[in-house]
Amino acid sequence: MRFTPNSPLTIGTRGSPLALAQAHETMGRLIRSTGMDEDNFRIQVIKTTGDRVQDRPLSEIGGKGLFTKEIEEAMLAGDIDIAVHSMKDMPVECPDGLVLNCYLPREDVRDAFISPKYKTIAELPHGATVGTSSLRRRAQLLHRRPDLKIVEFRGNVQTRLRKLDEGVADATFLACAGLNRLGRSDISNPIETDDMLPAIAQGCIGIESREDDAEINAILAAINDAPATLRLAAERALLAGLDGSCQTPIAGLAELDGDQMRLRGQVVRPDGSEALDDDITCAAIDGEKQAIEMAARFRAKMGPDFF
DSSP states (O other): OBBBBTEEEEEEEOOOOOHHHHHHHHHHHHHHHHHGGGGEEEEEEEEEHHHHOSOOHHHHOGGGGGTTTHHHHHTTTTOOOOOEEEGGGGGGOOOOOOOEEEEEOOOOOEEEEEOOOOOSSSGOOOTEEEEEEOOHHHHHHHHHHHSEEEEOOOOOOOOHHHHHTSSSSEEEEHHHHHHHHHGGGGGOOOOOOTTTTOOOOTEEEEEEEEOOOOHHHHHHTTTTOOOHHHHHHHHHHHHHHTTOOSOOOEEEEEETTTEEEEEEEEEEEESSSSSSEEEEEEEGGGGGHHHHHHHHHHHHHHHOOOO
């Protein structure tokens, strides 16, 4: 094996507390599966455009790739060996030469309602202010509560919680998975998926690598979670079929029950005025194919000006 304390396996990641927690979880799994010492690994923080630009919505400055571009460039240059990502931030296609073929076991997929005053969306008074940077959450919320005022809420978990404490908004949303990984489930009020369908791939950590690095890909295969792989294949096929980006409010969730998969999808007009839903059960191995067909059904209903 080529990795030593002097030439460690280098893991690229963003620098937020959550991103670092995910990188350390990945490193821990690799240490256990390979038997290598911790000294044989190194975590390298890479600042992305999405981290640097905090004063504008992602949809205005380029979308999901803003959280991955610099990390992927570092991997293509050979500066890092693998990259750890929150899969809900990932575009549906990797740059040439890179692959996403390793997923860790999925965490809680639900959104969490966070407020110092209220426990649920229903408790919010008429005209209350909610902070979110997610077009999906914004559209879903306005579909249910068009009376609410939505304000832009960029930043990592700690930044958004601080803004809430400062009274910038009455409530916000965070992913339950991120709160759990940070040990902050104490502030979480989970929203059931029947009430708010989550983002595609929410709660899943993906590990990206160079396509031609056989040794790294063999190491990653040992920690890949098969159920997460099946679920993500279906969800990301739905996203790809809808040409999903940060400018399209799309939600989706694949769930497994033995050899069966339930796949739910939702598209919402950005102003919340209309929501379309689809829900199927199929053989798990057919999930990706069924997701492509679901996307086609959505497109037929949406027409050219839905978004």
